[in-house]
Amino acid sequence: MLFHEAVARAMTDHGITTVFGLMGDANLYLTDAFVRLHGGVFISTSNEAGAVLAAHGYAQATGRLGVATVTHGPALTNTVTALVEAARERTPLLLLAGDTAAADRDNFQNIAQRDVVIPTGAGFEQVRTPDTIGEDLATAVRRAVTELRPIVLNIPVDFQWQEIDYRPQAGPRWVAPAPLAPTGDALDEAAGIIASAKRPVILAGRGAQEPEAKEALIRLAQRVGAPLATTFRARDLFRGEPHDLGICGTLSHEIALETILAADCIVAFGASLNKWTTAQGSMLEGRAVVQVDSERAALGRFQAVEAAVHGDAGVVADALVTMLDEAEVKPTGFASPGLAERLTKRSDADFVDQSTEHSVDHRSAILRLEAAFPAEKTLVFDGGRFIMQCLHMFHVRHPKDYVHTINFGSIGLGMGHAIGAAQGSGKPTLLVTGDGGFMLGGLAEFNTAVRHGLDLVVVVFNDGAYGAEHIQMRRKQMDPVRTTFDWPEFAAVADSLGGKGYTARNLAELDVALEELPRRNRPVLIDVKLDPDRVAVPDFY
Missing domain, CATH: 3.40.50.970 (Thiamin diphosphate (ThDP)-binding fold, Pyr/PP domains)
Structure with a gap:
């Protein structure tokens, strides 16, 4: 088949159904083939930055790979800010970028595209030859999914109309992560700290927002009598729970702030404990901190902690409940009926409206x-x-x-x-x-x-x-x-x-x-x- 048809076929083989982009001479035909031959959905944006941002928004909203396509030169440079945003969010995203033919060095739109991409934090993958498109696209998808960042697949424009023998990949090139059970003495240390706490708070972050983890954290909170709080990125995870403190950190409301500052132990699951969550560390001072995360590099990254447990949030929370049951540790009562009543009565409408006839508060x-x-x-x-x-x-x-x-x-x-x-x-x-x-x-x-x-x-x-x-x-x-x-x-x-x-x-x-x-x-x-x-x-x- 023709190379541009093979690109579209490879995209479809990887389950890609929606692409955001802006067409130019270096990506025109592959985009057409994706829609015409495979029934793909192409959302045409007005600016290349908008295309990558839309792919990023799509990935965040769906949990799937976001895909965008742009042509070469200024089209790619227009995506720089969007690539930085997606890289810092750690979003799997694939950008199919056309590139000027290697022989056409005097083309007005020629630029060293790899040198543009790398400083953004995104990865770069080159299509090596027309015949390697299946393997090269599979590599780019695998990298995006496993490295949790955008990968730019660079496609020379002169490949578009070459005939190739397309060979689809036999299967996925990555494996979805399985729940990680903790090992070593860290779990015992964490259980000991929680068992001795009088006023514990359970804190959930972005790494603990899956339904199974949420339910496990609620079980642990009920077991130890702890209020629940979240980082901003896990906002509203416990909304509706009677002892939900809401966001912990610089966005805390007055009751949450008072409760967290009264705590003697913070048990954080999937939370990086950055300066916003901890108010520059002040919300952790004088409190024993247990940090649980499935990503080893996150443990202790921003704050020193008393116990660092490398494991999946839900698995660790349930293991802690079992250990506390076996030790017959009694609930603390910190999550009291009085606290629940105060949280129920609290309102975001507690302010003096400053609207006028000509402006709105x-x-x-x-x-x-x-x-x-x-x-x-x-x-x-x-x-x-x-x-x-x-x-x-x-x-x-x-x-x-x-x-x-x-x-x-x-x-x-x-x-x-x-x-x-x-x-x-x-x-x-x-x-x-x-x-x-x-x-x-x-x-x-x-x-x-x-x-x-x-x-x-x-x-x-x-x-x-x-x-x-x-x-x-x-x-x-x-x-x-x-x-x-x-x-x-x-x-x-x-x-x-x-x-x-x-x-x-x-x-x-x-x-x-x-x-x-x-x-x-x-x-x-x-x-x-x-x-x-x-x-x-x-x-x-």
Whole structure:
């Protein structure tokens, strides 16, 4: 078959059904063959960065390999920020990148593509010859899945129309990890620390969010009488449990903070214990810490711990319950009825609304959005100062329903992620972005969502400024005029791009827009006007 047909066949052989991308001369034909010959779904984006971000959002929302394709030269350089984001998230992602023919060294788009990719943290795999495409693509997929990062498969443009003898791979080149049981004395040390604790807290991280691990941690918490908490990336894992403290760290609410600071033992499962989870280590000071992780390199990476257990979260939690039962250790009672009652009474609405006739308090907007949007949703945030309230006031059914976009500290990445997440999850998807982020990375891709009929609602918290810079200028008593912008009316822009736009200058107008949401039949944008001097942020921001 022709080489470009073989690439499409190899993709299909690996179970790839959806590809995000932007076509050019070096990937045009393989993309066409993927759709025409194999019934693949191709989501065409407006920018190459959007393609990789969409593949990243798809991977986060589905747990499957995200796949994108771009042509060569400037197309690949446009993906650099997106590759960094995906690499830092540790997401399996395959990027099929065309490359200039080796003989065409004076081509305008020629660049050393490997040298572009490697600094991002992504891996690079070269298609060696047309006849090795089956093996080379299998290697790239295996690396993406096992190394947990993007792999760029570099495909020279001059291979496209060569005839080859395609040989499919006999089977997968990787094995899914099995639950890891702990060995050695570490488990005994952990059980001893927990048995002697009077006020333990169970902390779940991203590595403990699978259903089996969740249930095992709940059993352990009930066995020792411990409240439950999560890292931000495991947010809402225990939502609905009577002793759920929510997020541990810089985003903790007052009851959670008080309870964790009163604890004498923290038992962390699948949590890296980084500076945000531990508030620069202050939340662990004076407390015995047990850390459990299936990844050996995570143990003790950020914090010294009293016991480090290398094992699967669920397996270790159940083993600890058995050991505590055998030793007849009594529950502590730290997870008391009184604590449960206080948590039940606590509300995110405990603040003084600062909305006016011409601006909305974004905290009030969050509460209304949370009430109006289905609980079964996919949630995406762009970067910006508004995000600090979003991080703990919006909720999801499961941590995997939240798509993270701020590993690189960049604004403008939310829309691409939301497109991939909406396509992959099949759930209503809510993107919350700022005005600067929308203009930077969301404007063109909003039309991508329209063209592909995605169920996407975009809320723009619009303070007419670059918020982080605005607040810094204000705090130094400087004129923030250069941080402010006279943007177009986003509702009209959304309409012109084929969606439906609403403007909310006050809470009454926001309520009107939210009442219309159940009748939406296209992507929606709600432009929520904020006062740049009334955006509530934590003191450390």
